[in-house]
Amino acid sequence: MLIILKENITKAHVDQLCQDLAKLGVNPQAIAGEGSTIIVLLGDTSQLEPERLGLLPGVERVIQVRERYKLADRRSHPQDTLVELVDVVIGGSQLVIGAGPCSVESKEQLNTTAQGVKAAGARLLRGGAFKPRTSPYSFQGLERDGLRYLKEVAAENGLPVISEITDITYLDDFLVCVDVIQVGARSMQNFELLKELGKTDKPILLKRGFANTLAELLMSAEYILKGGNSQVILCERGIRTFETATRNTLDISAIPVLKRLTHLPVFVDPSHAGGSAWLVEPLSLAAVAAGADGLLIEVHHNPPAALSDGAQSLTPAQFADLFAKLRAVAAAVGRSL
Ligand code: PEP
Ligand code: MN
Numbered sequence: 233m234l235i236i237l238k239e240n241i242t243k244a245h246v247d248q249l250c251q252d253l254a255k256l257g258v259n260p261q262a263i264a265g266e267g268s269t270i271i272v273l274l275g276d277t278s279q280l281e282p283e284r285l286g287l288l289p290g291v292e293r294v295i296q297v298r299e300r301y302k303l304a305d306r307r308s309h310p311q312d313t314l315v316e317l318v319d320v321v322i323g324g325s326q327l328v329i330g331a332g333p334c335s336v337e338s339k340e341q342l343n344t345t346a347q348g349v350k351a352a353g354a355r356l357l358r359g360g361a362f363k364p365r366t367s368p369y370s371f372q373g374l375e376r377d378g379l380r381y382l383k384e385v386a387a388e389n390g391l392p393v394i395s396e397i398t399d400i401t402y403l404d405d406f407l408v409c410v411d412v413i414q415v416g417a418r419s420m421q422n423f424e425l426l427k428e429l430g431k432t433d434k435p436i437l438l439k440r441g442f443a444n445t446l447a448e449l450l451m452s453a454e455y456i457l458k459g460g461n462s463q464v465i466l467c468e469r470g471i472r473t474f475e476t477a478t479r480n481t482l483d484i485s486a487i488p489v490l491k492r493l494t495h496l497p498v499f500v501d502p503s504h505a506g507g508s509a510w511l512v513e514p515l516s517l518a519a520v521a522a523g524a525d526g527l528l529i530e531v532h533h534n535p536p537a538a539l540s541d542g543a544q545s546l547t548p549a550q551f552a553d554l555f556a557k558l559r560a561v562a563a564a565v566g567r568s569l
Contacts, residue, residue, distance in 0.1 A: 234295040235271040241290045256280060278302045301450040303457035309495045315435045315463045317392045317411050320355050322465055323497035326568045328526035330356030330394055331551055334541035335363055336378035344533045346389045348548025352555045353569060357391040358528055362398040363540060364418050371539040379409040394437060400428045407434060417441045417469055420452050430459015439467040442480055446489055453496060465497045466490055470505030479507020482515050487522040503530040503544045512546055513554050520561045
């Protein structure tokens with residue numbers, strides 16, 4: 233961190249500032265130039281608030297050199313993090329495609345979709361049991377019964393499962409029933425939830441909030457990592473822009489930017505980004521071409537009858553078609569499926 237001091241500040245003032253800064257556990261080195269002085273703060277500055285340092289007498293401005301998400305930062309961990317499930321590794325050369333219904337609606341519905349997506353090549357089954365719906369009158373999910381069906385269908389089909397947690401009071405059920413806990417876009421900055429998830433060793437898929445920057449996404453990941461849980465997957469799922477032709481705008485550039493900034497694997501959810509089934513294919517192909525480590529796709533055996541997000545759900549047959557095209561794009565960028 234660099235502290236730029238106001239012009240013509242006295243040497244005594246600089247010495248006093250350095251003494252005060254040293255008490256914060258860092259090593260301040262003052263460099264006096266022509267009329268202006270800067271103080272370089274060496275050591276671990278992640279605990280320091282630049283805004284507060286900016287209020288110290290004589291300080292002109294503060295420049296943060298290292299990001300505050302030191303655990304998520306690729307500079308502190310150059311090699312890619314691998315998130316390991318039984319028989320599935322996320323973040324390696326083989327892409328992981330997760331698929332399944334937006335909501336678990338019944339055990340039969342989940343099972344039918346699980347068989348379809350597994351036959352096409354999916355290696356992770358998705359299904360929401362606690363649904364964060366905009367309207368309280370919309371289907372809210374089967375809740376604990378939904379989690380139980382996920383566990384049973386996972387065991388019967390040999391597919392790991394992912395489901396979204398909406399409140400920390402359900403954590404014990406999630407720990408028992410799912411292989412990956414999803415933190416939805418609406419919960420990305422529920423910091424108390426993130427802190428509790430950081431204390432577990434369950435893989436967490438953290439979705440980007442639709443109005444959040446990538447730096448904010450990485451700070452949220454940092455909450456989980458700081459608690460001791462290194463198994464974090466990031467997920468770009470579209471952000472809100474002025475465009476109304478799509479449900480959200482898939483931020484394709486988020487993929488290479490995140491891959492550069494962090495060692496954590498990056499998934500893309502093309503279903504919630506586009507909001508229409510016909511957009512899932514082009515967005516999926518683009519995401520894989522841009523370096524995504526995996527996709528999360530909504531699939532329903534009968535989309536018109538889906539209790540949530542039918543318009544953006546593929547049928548198992550459409551999903552199988554997409555899979556064949558994904559294989560070709562993955563191969564073109566040196567990945568396999
Ligand atoms: C979901 O995956 O069903 C979901 C609600 O996603 P998001 O949090 O991205 O809106
Ligand atoms: Mn959905």
